[in-house]
Amino acid sequence: MMPCSNCSSKAAIVAEKAYCKNHFTAYFENKVLATIKKFSLIGSSDKIIVGSSGGKDSTALLYILSKYYKNVEALAIDEGIPGYRPITLEDLERFCSNNSIPLRIYSYKNEFGFSLSEVLKVRKDLSPCHICGILRRYLLNTKAKGFTRIATGHNMDDEAQSIMMNLSKAQLPLLSRLGPVTGNVTDTGFIPRIKPLYSCSEKEVATYAVIKNFGIRFMQCPYSHSSFRACIRDALNDYEAKHKGSKLNLINNFLKLLPRLKSKQLNLKLNHCSSCGEPCSKDVCKACTIVDSITAKPAAR
Ligand SMILES: [Zn+2]
């Protein structure tokens, strides 16, 4: 049995050192608090809304933020994915009620008039992850008005994947929007998004969620296997297994390049969507373009 490096108890995980459950909990929470401090993610007067899915990452984040900060609430989006979302929302509702965290849920169906499954039937040209990337982001931003920070559960693995995805698709503007604080435009309609789990690996977050026993069922979105992200994730995991530390190096080197990437993008003019008024780069935002393409279709005969 490998002992904890801080006490004689049995080690539950080997991260930077070997840790028992209690010492891992302290290590993990300190790492998140240090990340918040290092990147100035949260100020004392901030009102924080956590984009919550009922999964391990956002639930761990919600738990830590509500433990250490005031004015923390949860926001969840129901895309309408049968067999998956109802279970995660049930877990999240129970978790929030047990921890006295206010939770609001918005659905595609109520907000746009259709569920994700219904969009996929009409827009066979779009992948589910692409649609959610646009519509979830849109709802998160419009429904978070009144808050000063949107916190999301993205961990180090997610960020490494996003960097590689945008690099391989040559999406430099999107690349410049990554980092622990996202959004490089100053616009009153844009609420800064923060990623307090930025320095934590997926394995660390999963271990924390298991130790804390949040009562969530660790569901996976049924679409997550088919995505480009899944392909990059597997490649990066393989690379990490053979070359330990490569994900962390990828993130750290990216952070060194980020100020230069951002300064290139700062001069881009920001418009507001002529349909909904949200900040966007073209005349009509991507969310309105998708919504219009669904609602404008004549009923099938
Ligand atoms: Zn210990």
Ligand SMILES: [Zn+2]
């Ligand atoms: Zn719009």
